[in-house]
Amino acid sequence: GAVVSQHPSRVICKSGTSVKIECRSLDFQATTMFWYRQFPKQSLMLMATSNEGSKATYEQGVEKDKFLINHASLTLSTLTVTSAHPEDSSFYICSARNPSSGYNEQFFGPGTRLTVL
Amino acid sequence: QQQVKQSPQSLIVQKGGIPIINCAYENTAFDYFPWYQQFPGKGPALLIAIRPDVSEKKEGRFTISFNKSAKQFSLHIMDSQPGDSATYFCAAANGGATNKLIFGTGTLLAVQP
Numbered sequence: 628g629a630v631v632s633q634h635p636s637r638v639i640c641k642s643g644t645s646v647k648i649e650c651r652s653l654d655f656q657a658t659t660m661f662w663y664r665q666f667p668k669q670s671l672m673l674m675a676t677s678n679e680g681s682k683a684t685y686e687q688g689v690e691k692d693k694f695l696i697n698h699a700s701l702t703l704s705t706l707t708v709t710s711a712h713p714e715d716s717s718f719y720i721c722s723a724r725n726p727s728s729g730y731n732e733q734f735f736g737p738g739t740r741l742t743v744l
Numbered sequence: 745q746q747q748v749k750q751s752p753q754s755l756i757v758q759k760g761g762i763p764i765i766n767c768a769y770e771n772t773a774f775d776y777f778p779w780y781q782q783f784p785g786k787g788p789a790l791l792i793a794i795r796p797d798v799s800e801k802k803e804g805r806f807t808i809s810f811n812k813s814a815k816q817f818s819l820h821i822m823d824s825q826p827g828d829s830a831t832y833f834c835a836a837a838n839g840g841a842t843n844k845l846i847f848g849t850g851t852l853l854a855v856q857p
Contacts, residue, residue: 633787661844670833670847671788720787724843732778733845735787 630654631723633736640711641744648706648739650721656701657723661733662694665718677704711743746771748836750848757824758856765851766818767834774836778845779808779819782831791832792819824855 630653640646650660658679663671675685675696683696693715695707704723708715718740722733749768757763767777775796780788794801794808794817801808805822821828834848 631787659843668850668852670849673844676844718785722787722845732790732793733843734790735780738785738787740785 629725629728629732629734631721631734631736633721633739635739636737637740637742639742639744642712643710645707645709646711646741648708648719648721648741650704650706650723650736652702652723652725652734655723655725655727657704658701658726659724660698660704661722661724662696662704662706663720663722665720665738667718671720674706708741711741713743716741716743746846748834748846748848750834750851752851753849754852754854756854756856759825761824761855763821763824763828763853763855764818765832765834765853766816767836767848768814768816769836769846770815771836771838772815773838774846776837776843777808777810777817778835778837779806780833780835780847782833782850788833821853824853826855826857829853829855 632651634649660677662674665671674689675683677683677696677698679698685691698704718738720738722735778793779791781791782788792803792806794810796812807820810817832851835845837845
């Protein structure tokens with residue numbers, strides 16, 4: 628149990644276009660999902676907390692108009708990188724909190740590698 | 745005060761050795777301390793986690809030691825294998841608030857055959 632999927636696993640886009648990344652909890656309902664970005668050989672940086680049916684909470688320094696987050700159901704959250712630029716190239720990882728699994732443990736998706744040309 | 749300091753940055757051990765990775769925190773409100781394993785190009789996978797009401801937890805070859813007074817915790821990997829070569833992250837969270845995970849900087853472990 629506690630499987631989280633992401634789609635796509637890799638995406639290459641041109642500068643100025645928008646890219647949508649999906650995060651799904653496959654075998655549990657996640658009232659809260661988190662979005663992280665990770666640069667090579669660095670730790671995970673939390674971008675935002677996504678709660679089902681409400682607006683996402685963004686971390687300081689993360690542009691909410693650039694990184695649009697939607698959490699329309701208990702099993703799906705999406706991150707849209709709008710007007711992507713090369714500096715947005717990174718590894719984006721989502722996690723989902725399983726409220727019935729111990730201490731609200733977070734389970735991570737496999738990540739999405741975004742490359743902006 | 746929200747930081748979690750992790751050391752060493754990298755670690756090389758021989759097969760069968762016991763690598764130890766250490767983490768320290770400042771925020772006494774943290775009450776959940778997980779360890780994650782990450783392979784290149786993959787998302788982190790939860791290995792083991794501990795709460796501050798116990799000083800040690802074992803799951804298979806992985807052991808967490810927790811020192812509440814020193815605000816430190818560590819991961820020990822018994823009988824390490826080449827397949828354990830990965831990056832390990834400690835983290836901390838305050839479950840009473842937002843439950844956001846604060847990650848350490850990571851340790852790149854290489855287990856040589």
